[in-house]
Amino acid sequence: MNKKGLAILMRAKMRPGDATKFPLSPLARNGIEETQPDAALLQRRPAEETNRTIPTNKERDFDCVRESMHSAISLNKTEVLDSVLDDFSQGYFSLSLEDRHKLLLLLAKDYDLNRLQVRDLIKQYLGLELPSGHEGDEERALSAFHRIERNLRQALKPTYDVLFERLNTHTGGLKFLTVLRADILSMLEDGNIASLRALDSYLKEKLGTWLSPAALELHQITWDDPASLLEKIVAYEAVHPISNLLDLKRRLGVGRRCFGYLHPAIPGEPLVFIEVALQKNVAQTIQEVLWDDPPIPESEATCALFYSISSTQTFATLSPIPGYMQWLLSKLASQSALAEQELMSQSPDVRSSSTFQENLLQPEEERLLMSSSMEICGAKNGMEVMLNLLTSTNFEWKNSPQLLSALKPPLMRLCARYLVQEKKRGKALDSVANFHLQNGAMIERVNWMADRSEKGLRQSAGIMVNYVYRVENIEEYAQSYFSSGHIHTSPDVRCYIMQGEGDEQTTD
Template sequence: MNTSFFGELLQTISDRGRALLDRGRRSDTAAQSENLVELCEDLLSGRGEASGVARARDILSRYSELTTGPRIAFFEALAGRFGVQPERVSEAITAWQATPNDGTAARLHVASEPRRQELFRRLNLAPGGTAALVRMREQLMDVLPNRPDLQPVDEDFVHLFTSWFNRGFLVLRHIDWSTPANILEKIIRYEAVHEISDWDDLRRRIDPQDRRCYAFFHPALVDDPLIFVEVALTRDIPEAIAPILATEREPVEPEKARTAVFYSISNCQRGLAGVSFGNFLIKQVVEEICRELPKLSTLVTLSPAPTFAKWLKRERAQETSPAINEADRQAFAVLDEPGWWQDVDKLEELREPMMRAAAYYYLRAKTPRGMPVDPVARFHLGNGARLERLDWLADASDKGIAQSYGLMVNYLYNVEHIEKNHEAFAEQRTVVAASGVQRYLRPTLELVPIAG
């Protein structure tokens, strides 16, 4: 018997079978997305509100059942088939050029809008439509790194969400132990700065008399916070996070507190990235706390430095760096040793080089657009805060060591100077910083090589 012949025959049959199966899967993927696209066309062409709501509900229901392949095919249709219609734009431009008035301008505005924006508006009519669209954008964001051609769809989401989630619709709520459990569960899940380990940990953060938590909600996402901030009432400006999160500590009587510390701000809806809530939240919480406790004199953050370790590693890898000199480079070699932060002698040797590097990181290191490289700095400085103090080894948790070698910072919110600081940052990219931070930068000026 020619076993080789039968082996080749079986392999051929197997290959053809797989090819047919793959073709069937591709066909099924195309059919799923195409059916959904046709339903979207029907939704856009319809005029009845009741039928539109039912159709929108059906579309979102079917979309939720899509797997990755059909979902991407649907996004492709949103980018291509539901984009701008060139012929309508050309006609509107011609009309404007012939008769430039408010009417032709309005016609041009409507014609230049991608069809998918109106599609999203109609999908939003369905019960739970807003939440479904936020989840849809999350899934779109997952594929964007490999599909830049879908970026226009994402931009339309941000454009609409910015309107739908503007400050006028947001509701500030005080989160405490009496808040419904389903919301408290989400506070635990969404905490992005300092992990909440369990219900006892949550209670320590929101129940004591010297702790506060506030969150923004939207009427379309009734029990799902958009963003929340955790606040500690203290006597002085804290220089480390451990005492704030400590299991055993002596609570401060609110009437004796002179400082409110914003020590954690967490965005809850990834699908709303790019829609700013934090600046409104900080300002409203400041008003709320000052109204409740008029004796408070200092409003500060205790903020992480999420990209500091990555930046410093990059500077150390360069032969020459304006941020560190050779002596600093040798001192920083300790950072490659396991458990370096537990050695008191090593910490003392590291303090000055680390503070100089941190000052450069905040005051001089910039993105290509001239902004501070630290994302948290961009947020608080953009809100009008002042960089008040550098707190090295303020977060000795595994996460804190990994992302910043333990570095944290205090941003000061002085109500009288917020607008002035905001304008300086917005117009000149000025990093307003206390003299205590600036003094660490002066030695680094000697590090820049002088030609000749």
């Protein structure tokens, strides 16, 4: 990397430990992107109109952006200039979030397909007589069928298809379309509008075609790449934030690999990137991947560990468990409340009639927790102790060997239960687990205190999981997971499951 590139990269903001404080991509931003006024556009408009509608791009009038969108759709193909599409995209970024939503709703409703035309063509199609069998009659009948079928295909395309197609061939247009879809998805979270759902579905299908794997280029990212590309790696890293230039250089150095998928229409910006560590064995903690120094000679490596993944086929991973603490804390809170209610009840009949109470802790686990946390006043049972510890400020428990020893058995056992047995619509509740399992992985091992960062402790009490892809089993495992939700695990993980209640969902 040259001096100029290094200077640019040093100005880049390194990701803080809390990912919620730093936007992962332009798609996550709700704010307005600053753009420079289009001088050519200002010169074309009368001075009084310019002063009234667009003194700057940031203050651009909604109606002006709507007109530029209409022009981009309605002009003949030969008349559409790059300046028209630039005008629309720049104007869109200048709008407030509320006006963006208003414009997208207008696009979904006013530029949908012409259903009267579709119905008329269907009537014509149904009125055609099937070929009689004579060669001349059959040819004429088929010609009529083909003509109406062609017209139907065209009529079933919504008018906004024109806008999407033109933006796709325009410089920077494909990236702009991904921003449009991000805004559409945010709108759908607030309200289920049929026309907006149709717009999203259509754009999703288009993007799926334009961003197909065949159109992507695999690129190994190195320290010698442009600073603008490395800056995006720093900003977009969502699993294990990059803290400084030394950290970044290490991840791109000896014994490490970083690969990104790039699209020709979005140069210099990886759509997906993965970070790989070459190891002798499958790592148990993220600390040894990120900070063990020096790395082993590459010639001695026998394992490729993908430790920061967005979407890939892999051999083994050391992965986060982002939903574990949310699930566990919710369980602990509800079960502690139920346990307290039953203790307060004077009726033995009431105590025995609860169908919702479940003691998440085994007797020995509860005894250890109670004896190890005598200083926690007011805790009436082990679940309440565990809840208080896990929600404590600054995670003080991680610095106490006694508390760590008491917390490890229940946290590891319940983590295995969460990964293997907790389901949503028949599939793993944890999003990362679901991703790997549907790709044909098995759950190999859960690792205690593998990620001691604030994010790791907050998401999963520091626990991480190894998913292993065995080439000979990938197809079989993926198929069984899709068809029945069956999850394949190693003997070590099964041991944790068997320590519980022997749920019939235990896998093999």
